[in-house]
Amino acid sequence: MTNPLLAPWTTPFEMPPFGGMSDEDFGPALEQGMEEGRAAYAAIAANPEPPSFDNTIEAMERADATLDRVAGVFYNLAGADSTPAREALQREMAPKLSAYSSEITNNKALFSRIETIWNQRDNLDLTEEQQRVLMLTRRGFVRAGAALEGAAAERLTEVKSRLATLGTQFAQNLLADERNWFMDLSEADMEGLPDFVKDTARAAGKERDRPGAVVTLNRSLIVPFLQFSPRRDLREKAYEAWTARGANGGETDNRDIATEILKLREERANLLGYDSFAAYKLEPEMAGTPEAVRDLLMKVWEPAKTAALADAEHLSRMATADGITGPLEPWDWRYYAEKRRVELHDLDETELKPFFQLDRMIEAQFACANRLFGLEFAPLDIEVYHPDVRAWEVTRDGKHLAVFLGDYFARSSKRSGAWCSAMRSQSALDGEVRPIVVNVCNFAKGDPALLSYDDARTLFHEFGHALHQMLSDVTYQSISGTSVARDFVELPSQLYEHWLEVPEVLAEFATHAETGEAMPEALRDRLLRAATYDMGFATVEYVASALVDLAFHDGPAPADPMQRQAEVLETIEMPRAIRMRHATPHFAHVFAGDGYSSGYYSYMWSEVMDADAFAAFEEKGDPFDAELARKLEESILSTGGSRDAAELYTAFRGRLPGVEALLKGRGLDDAA
Template sequence: MSNPLLEDWDGPFGIAPFERIEDAHFAPAFDEALEMARAELHEIAGNPEPPRFDNTIEALEASGAALTRVLAAFFSVAGADSNPARQALQRDFGPRLAAYSLEVTGNKALMRRIEALWAERDELGLDDEEMRLLMLTRRRFLRAGAALEGDARERMGAIMSRLAELGTAFTQNLLADEAGWVMELDEDAQAGLPDFLIAAAREAGQEMGRARPVITLSRSLIVPFLQFSPRRDLRERAFHAWAARGANGGASDNRAIAGEILKLREERAGLLGYESFAAFKLETEMAGTPERVEALLMEVWAPARAQAEADAEILTRMMQDDGVNDDLRPWDWRYYAERRRQAEHDLDEAAVKPYLSLEGMIEAAFGVANRLFGLEFEPLDIPLYHPDCRAWEVTRDGHHVGVFIGDYFARGSKRSGAWCSAMRAQAKVPQAQGPVVINVCNFAKGDPALLGFDDARTLFHEFGHALHHLLSDVRYESIAGTSVARDFVELPSQLFEHWLDVPEVLEAHARHYRTGAPMPHELRDKLLGAAHFDQGFQTVEYLASALVDLAFHRTDAPDDPMAEQAQVLKAIGMPQAITMRHATPQFAHVFSGDGYASGYYSYIWSEVMDADAFAAFEEGAGPFDPERAAALERHILSRGGAAEPEALYTAFRGRMPGVDALLRGRGLVAAD
């Protein structure tokens, strides 16, 4: 059978020929590409010539290209357009990839070649980027257990294979729970809801073949429902469904899976000689140690909790004025906070949304990228994995930079959240290749699709990641784009969010979807004036998740993660009306893989830098200061992982930042 995954991709820009790819193609392509990668590995390790940088490190960098291409195409569709066949393939591929990874890092002959180069590194005449790649390659091997022998090595292989199985199961269970709950809205349930929410709920119902509008567990539907529904009984019902994801009992329950993952991570760290998984994981991050992470989180926790408790008193009085004789509950907070926002800032999100069309916000992100970095975006008509996907060629001064793909709408086959990934990363060796970058979001469909301000911020956030890929200018794919420390990777994305708050950006792109009229200055000023609103709540729900993640991984793995979660929340004094942003059974950042394990703190760590970095523009010629933009690209966006994050940030700013700019930015301390 001809397999398009294994052929030369000679279509536009070398993108996978999705129009010809069928699910039946993935398994045989994976099998063949994996064997090709094995053969290339053995050829490198068994090379009779003495080890050189080109025949060992660069050869290893170039190996496995076919496997990388197959997996890039597969995981793009598996995460954003899942089905039972693709889920079964994920369950099969995960453990096999873990086993192959151990084959690579456990190859003693290959490790000897790497160590020989490391021992002679100062005599090899390597430039900075080559030296960096050598160091990172050696470190990757050692941290994967390359020095382990005998039973320890076998046990590490079993651990990694099992972790891959569990991470896939966790993700698929969460998707099943999210897809399996729906609440139809009769006429009474629709009362008090804004038109944009009813329209989005009707669109969701039509996609499910239902006659009535529906609320699903897509964040773009359930969050505005909790904000606007005056029906406390329905808010409670919806919130409990949202909070119970992954903890409903039965086949899709994630609690036991989370517990087993934590135990295996602890054992993995122990085999490598670390006192905890957090100590292992943070060794290569900017933070360095669990103690530094906890210190930052608690420095922000105290003012955030104080603000949240003060806000809770106000919301409780509002609720009691409505005749509700009860404590403020988690399903009450968003509703009364929205009413308070309307009262104090005279700001109604329903009045804002008509000015924040998806099209307008895409153009806003593109417009900012053009003004800062000279990028141009031209629509492409190419087949992709789903009809909702759209693509643009990215150029600068007439030269091709890369391809940007947007997959913006929620659907039952897509996992929740928003993310950015590279179908192909930028590189110059072994051949020059431009990046192919995709942003995936879960916005509610509409005609047209209208965004809340938080949705627009999500779009800008993910596009900031995309710029990190698109502006990458390094030689080696493994250090390109977002291949940086976890607590540095969110800097470009969170920094780009700041441009959404720039008045001239809103003036140009926040236009009424029917009339084309710009957002009135009074409404815009109210929107920006409410920027600090409810930051106590938002900061507390985030920090609680980060502190639980850290606690899970810095000491002995708990026998009962849910009991440990409760103990941590009690110890920090979690307000009763606020829940974790991601409770353990749905904490995909931490349990779908180990990327953010011990690392959920990284958003706030990066925010310390992004607040300070945007201040650099404000201290200069303003948000579009060309010198600052050039410095940002030169020292951070183009460099990927070619140097240590501290060195990159210091080159841009001249120093490392403190926490003050972050606290001011969140309105948790008085501005100077």
């Protein structure tokens, strides 16, 4: 029988044939995609015609059509709805796909054609976009080792294959720890918890086939438990389990994996002629150098630490008043910070949460996209990969732009966190291809599903990434959507969060789950005034992680990453009651692949721009200013990686920003 993944997709919008495929179809389809790719690249390399942009670069853009199509589906499902079969196939395919990639970049005849075109580029009458694709293609080959010969080339291939295997194992170990740990809660254990936390814990117990309520390591459950549980012993147990992910000994322990990954990354960089992996990784980014990254992080670290230490004094006094004789501990911070928020801002999560219904917040993100960019969202009744997934068609002026999938609820088969990906990316090389974009979150189920304010920000954040994909308008898939510098990719997502804070958006969409009434203006004002509350804590835990990531990669690989982590935290004088947001054994951004390795700083680099970019709307006095929205789309959201990131931002704002807007936005300017 024909593999449904390889047959033409005759579904609406050429969606993946979710109803007709099985896990057994993916392996053969991925293998077939690689075989077709090998044949295509071999034909390009052996082409007797002189190298040209058309017969080499554009031909390469087409070469992986089948592999891209199948992998786009498989890796989305592997992250959002894992099964043992999918995990096994991930482990099997990681070294195979790495070897396939190395075959291409090690093809000397192919690289020679690229070099010939590169050397002739000034005489080829290429468009600006074609020049960019040529530069990125050549740079990608060079950075992958195409210029290496002999033993060095062979060793680099081995290193990359091993890194692919280790990254997959790191991610699967983390998922296993998150899936396997839970803490049963009796009714007495839940005394003092708000009803929404109890309901979430009971639903988690049902999902785990437990007789009652449980706490799991899912952020949407464990964070509110830490905020509200008066049981310090249970907070400690849950917190320590949460922060011990990947460091529990046995088969799922990630510490040795992290050590080997760092050593192999250093070797990879050295083989390519770089002093460190950080120097290699940061070369094509906006930051450019480890020194520039460290300078930004330290400019933020000192005022953030000052603010956090001042907050710690207040929280310690509250703990002492509760009879705690020892120092404030990390499992105490959220509990007393929540109490203090009530005192300072008369703001209680239990009062807020009914106003943040998931469905209403989805409406809000769509409405903002409509006012800014003219997008319309119509629900679709089509086959999807899980019953929780919802689908919409995205149009503008009646023209189809994208299919958008929302997969919002936590489940044990889904890795933690939130992300945006594309099952199909936009391109126009052989006719217009419109994207299939997926937002994945881990919110707690409910009837209705209620979000925290931070959850709502996450929803808007991921939708900002989705807009970057949906509005993409380039010719070549390799530069479409979010295919931009790592420290630029978070700009659209973090910028879009600002529209959640617009008073008129909250006034319309923050309606009470039971009464339907709009959030009272006084409550809304208190919420917005408290926007920077506890920002010292949030900034310290983030920047500490970014500094540790940088230290791992800027210089020789540490023999013991855990010791190196401890040394960095001691050097920067990490407040004792705050821990890194992502300790090494569960730092998936850095070790489950190298996307954010030596690049976790990029959220803050992008925040410098997003704070400045939204200030442009504030200066206009209208968060929905049509001219600025058009400029944002034309300069950033539609352009993908077709131009240098600094050029794109300057085209929108007229200049590059400084750190001042970021510090002001985080409420840290007074502490600077």
